[in-house]
Amino acid sequence: MRLLLVRHGQTPTNVDYLLDTAVPGPGLTELGAQQAAALPQALAGEDIEALYASTLVRTQLTAAPLAAARDLDVLVRDGIREISAGDLEMASGNSEHGEIYLRTVFAWAAGDVELRMPGGESGTEFLARYDAVVAEAAASGAGTVAMVSHGAAIRGWAATRADNVDVPFAAANRLANTGTVILEGSPADGWKALSWAGATVVPAGEGGPAGQPVAGAGG
Template sequence: MRLLLVRHGETPSNVNHLLDTAVPGPGLTPLGEAQAAALPEALAGEDIEALYVSTLLRTQLTAAPLAAARGLAVIVRDGIRELSAGDLEMLPGHTPEGERYLRTVFAWAAGDTALRMPGGESGAEALARYDAVVAEAAASGAGTVAMVSHGAAIRVWTAARADNVDVAFAAARPLENTGVVILEGSPSDGWKVLSWQGATVAPAGETGPAGEPLDTEA
């Protein structure tokens, strides 16, 4: 299966650098709406057969133009919502407490899945819910699936599950709003990242360390 993980469009909390992970969350800014409107053209070359979104409003608003352009039903699943900030909810991301959020979630990707977000979920719980939606999509038989999800969730799940991307790669490369990570594989055979926000990603073991970009053209 070809899996397109798409970050939602810009929100007011993105502009203010806040850890905003609770359901239903904010809508899109005018720029976010424009980013969503541009998605159908940006993904024109993809033969998308199924379109998933999270329970957060911003993913549903981002997916709406794509769904309309392709005549696709939107499948809402809680499992691909953002990684919960727990007690850190609505803190500025650049503060020491806010930075604890990313340290925690990337520790999950590195294998410390028993670690729990203060007042929130554990890595095991977060990855399991994301895995379940990906497994559902794979079982559907669709050749290409798009999931409009969230920046931290996409980066952490990809670092944890893709054979050719490691934590250092994902941690160093934040996703822009409506940025896309494209993977290929299956839950049984594993996953490899084909491209990260437009840059081709090297297969592990072929041209250097895992996740080394081959082509940095966006």
């Protein structure tokens, strides 16, 4: 299966760089709506057969133009919502709290899945819910599936499940709004990331500093 993990469009709390993870969350900014409207063209080369979004409003608004363009229903699933910030909710992502949040996410990807977000979920719980939606999509028989999800969730899941994405790469390469990670594989056979926001995936030690893509890979 070809799996497209798409981050939602810009929200007001993205602009303020806040850890805003609770359901239902905010809608999109004007720029975010423009990003969503551009998604059908950006993914024009993908033969998408199923489209998922999380239970947060921003992913459903982002998915709507793509659903209309492809005549697809948006399958809303809680499992692909953002990683709950717990006690860190609405803290600044640029603060110590933001560092704790991301450090916890990438500790899960490094194998410490029993570690718990302060006041929130553990890595085991996050991976179980995300894996369940991916498994549902794989079982549907669809060849290409798009899931509109969230930045930390996509980076954390990809770093854990894709054989060629390591923690330094995922930590160094943030996803911009509507940035897409494309993977290929299955729950049984594992996953390989084909591209990360348009760039070739180059794990740490194989490319530029901190595992960033080599020059020219992203255009």
